[in-house]
Amino acid sequence: MNAARRFAPRVALLLVAIVAILLPVLEPNPASINVAVFTMMYVGLASAWNIMGGYTGYISLGHAGFFGLGAYTLGLGVAHLGIGPGYGPFALVPLAGLLTGLFALPIGWIALRTRAATFVIVTIAVMFMLQLAAMNLIGLTGGTGGLSLPVPRWSGDFYNTPFYYAMLILASLTIAVSWWIRRSKFGLGLLAIRDDEDKAMAVGVPTRQFKLAAFVISAALVGMIGGVYAYYVTYVYPEFVIDPLTGISMVLMAFLGGLGTLTGPVLGALLVEPAQLSLAYNFGASRLYLVFYSGVFLVVILLLPRGIVPSVRDLTIGWWTRGGPGRAAGPSPGPSTPAPGNVVAP
Amino acid sequence: MSLLEVERLSKRFGGVVAVDDCSLSIPKGSIIGLIGPNGSGKTTVFNLITGFIPRDAGDMRFKSRSIAGLGPDRIYGLGIGRTFQLARIFPRLTALENMLVPVRRAGMGGLLARAQWGHEKTRAMAMLEFMDIGSVASMLGGALSYGQRKLLELAAVMMAEPELVLLDEPAGGVNPALLERIADHIRRLNAGGVTFLVVEHNMGFVMNLCTELVVLAQGRVIAGGKPEDVRANPVVLDAYLGA
Numbered sequence: 288m289n290a291a292r293r294f295a296p297r298v299a300l301l302l303v304a305i306v307a308i309l310l311p312v313l314e315p316n317p318a319s320i321n322v323a324v325f326t327m328m329y330v331g332l333a334s335a336w337n338i339m340g341g342y343t344g345y346i347s348l349g350h351a352g353f354f355g356l357g358a359y360t361l362g363l364g365v366a367h368l369g370i371g372p373g374y375g376p377f378a379l380v381p382l383a384g385l386l387t388g389l390f391a392l393p394i395g396w397i398a399l400r401t402r403a404a405t406f407v408i409v410t411i412a413v414m415f416m417l418q419l420a421a422m423n424l425i426g427l428t429g430g431t432g433g434l435s436l437p438v439p440r441w442s443g444d445f446y447n448t449p450f451y452y453a454m455l456i457l458a459s460l461t462i463a464v465s466w467w468i469r470r471s472k473f474g475l476g477l478l479a480i481r482d483d484e485d486k487a488m489a490v491g492v493p494t495r496q497f498k499l500a501a502f503v504i505s506a507a508l509v510g511m512i513g514g515v516y517a518y519y520v521t522y523v524y525p526e527f528v529i530d531p532l533t534g535i536s537m538v539l540m541a542f543l544g545g546l547g548t549l550t551g552p553v554l555g556a557l558l559v560e561p562a563q564l565s566l567a568y569n570f571g572a573s574r575l576y577l578v579f580y581s582g583v584f585l586v587v588i589l590l591l592p593r594g595i596v597p598s599v600r601d602l603t604i605g606w607w608t609r610g611g612p613g614r615a616a617g618p619s620p621g622p623s624t625p626a627p628g629n630v631v632a633p
Numbered sequence: 634m635s636l637l638e639v640e641r642l643s644k645r646f647g648g649v650v651a652v653d654d655c656s657l658s659i660p661k662g663s664i665i666g667l668i669g670p671n672g673s674g675k676t677t678v679f680n681l682i683t684g685f686i687p688r689d690a691g692d693m694r695f696k697s698r699s700i701a702g703l704g705p706d707r708i709y710g711l712g713i714g715r716t717f718q719l720a721r722i723f724p725r726l727t728a729l730e731n732m733l734v735p736v737r738r739a740g741m742g743g744l745l746a747r748a749q750w751g752h753e754k755t756r757a758m759a760m761l762e763f764m765d766i767g768s769v770a771s772m773l774g775g776a777l778s779y780g781q782r783k784l785l786e787l788a789a790v791m792m793a794e795p796e797l798v799l800l801d802e803p804a805g806g807v808n809p810a811l812l813e814r815i816a817d818h819i820r821r822l823n824a825g826g827v828t829f830l831v832v833e834h835n836m837g838f839v840m841n842l843c844t845e846l847v848v849l850a851q852g853r854v855i856a857g858g859k860p861e862d863v864r865a866n867p868v869v870l871d872a873y874l875g876a
Contacts, residue, residue, distance in 0.1 A: 475730060475734050478723070479726065481725070485705075486723065489717075490735040491706050492706060492734065
């Protein structure tokens, strides 16, 4: 039974990877692949946001600013380097991540002097400052007129596929980084900061450096995804690429799936984004999907304050503890047995 | 030889003088008790030594090196650990993970390495066993009893092999049976070369455990010496013991 429990997640991961890689073959409809592009985008965004917000407990509502920085970096890079349509612009995605990370360094250095609600407000303020800067630095960004990117000359049926794979690679990279951080001593330090920052300092965790590193890594990953998004939609408008709703969506997905867990943000994105796109396509003009967002937020806060992954895990462990499959329900856990709520989610 | 020298340390909070021209010398290998009535400045002295609050005046030297102005993480890295008045552990981490959080001499490679690999995990388990709480290694900190949290906090501080440990009321809120266990653990760690500075209100605990006492009143050191001498000192009786 132990071997089965050990290998089951690996087999599931392998199956998910195979389906994800073969998706454009299994479902070649461009509309479906378009949904998959945005879903993968949010898998990456929510997982990247979770490295900062979930692991350290510092809730940033301004990550849309980094998404926009990545988009502008790619747009400006393509324009100034004279890169034509095709696969060339994808080569600038790492540059988008690097420059976004460099931008995030001084922003994080200042913002992380604050904690709790003040940090949240500072990140919102920074995001709007970046949006205003993008609107007003007309010579650089094109102002409210935005930037146009070259349109790839791929066929309509194939057009979305390279973007899907680009988003899939970035989402996988983000999950891999998040996984590595979660099991490293650095990640343990981040989780300690989330639980009790002063206590973490007392046992030698350089909290300021750790938080800043998490902030920069998180921002750089978001910036890379923003770069691919810019090329996908072929335009960069300040209101679209630095959109508070993008930032809120990342947070909502991480909360829904399970804050501070590895799989939670992935699950949250897989559930919310296709539903949101469906509502947007069917009722887009009325922005009914915003009501859907509010509803999901309320459900999460009222029924699943810890998110789906930790809640389901608690239920599963409680079920195993009470007797497991094929056995009569046993007595409730004794005092020495970890209560269902006392188990760490992956 | 003094491990820690505190010289003319002062701290004010607005108009309140919390620590006033306080000087201490902590010899290597000793267990020193820091006692005094409520509000005498004991915890403030701890917070000043460990860098949690900035001093107004004075100096602190650990192994002849000034530690004034350093942050708590740097001071821990130099070899000074501390516990808190109310046991503070990481409630959403398991007891074992709590043990692996402390960082000292980790270096970049150590920080990037897997947290639960090899030697460090073995040491963490050994320390949990030493504290008699090995059976709760996989439980979340928040699920432990208060006594277990006290032991876990001390065990975690010891993970980075500090030379000096500041214990803030180790006997506070624990039952008499556990009290003796805690005292025994402290003695065994002391025998292994760890120096302790202990703030405690339980006079029986302090008198049995400590080799020397320092008495604070209104932020000033008013007496010091062997426990039996301090107990008989009329200044102490007047200021602290009261009767």
